[in-house]
Amino acid sequence: MSVVNSIVSTLFVVVFLSITLALNETVYSNTDLSTRLYDDGATANCIYGAHDRTLVKAPFGESDEIAREALYGTFSARGSAVGVYLLGVIALVLGLARKRKVSLLKKVEIEIFNLVVSGAVLASSLLVVNTVLALTDQSYVPSGSLKVGALEDLRNLSNCGDADTVVQRSEKLQAALVFGLVTLFSIGYMARELHIYNDEKDKKDKEAAAEVAKDSGV
DSSP states (O other), X not given: OHHHHHHHHHHXXXXXXXXXXXXXXXXXXXOOTTSOOOOOTTSSEEEEETTTTEEEEEOOOHHHHHHHHHHHSTTSHHHHHHHHHXXXXXXXXXXXXXXXXXXXXXXXXXXXXXXXXXXXXXXXXHHHHHHHHHHHHTOXXXXXXXXXXXXXXXXXXXXGTTSEEHHHHHHHHHHHHHHHHHHHHHHHHHHHHHHHHHHHHHHHHHHHHHHHHHHTTO
């Protein structure tokens, strides 16, 4: 069952990571950093006014560009997610193939499996950090007592029309943050299951070797 648990734990990582990436990728409709966000006067964006707790139409600002950079740039949530995918697959292959160490020289061994898992943990941590940065840069919106016009209803966004809404972006980023943290812990669970699989195989190999030695009278 240990091999099944290893594969299932890896699927957990893939599922949670995919949800995190999907949420982040839909925060802004324009994810191409080579073009600026459209500045269509007061119709492009719908932002939160902290002084009176209302949603008002306004142009996209510099903070939104910084948030997009954290989500879609080179050193970003997107890049971190791709890194987790690659390192997760490598860790699974190494774990199932029982290649936890590699020898570079006769007396030098590298814990390749632990190194790859550590890289996946680091990439997942960067995913979480970049999501937090995007959440704060695009302006985190508190859900309590938010007014839309004369109404105190967070879900009534009719005042914003077709404009991108900071409330929706904030909710997606909060959800992405939760799934990003779950992904981080899932990587640890995956590594644990692969270690158990390897330990069980090592134990069986030693028992088989002992039986062979006993039968041969050594």
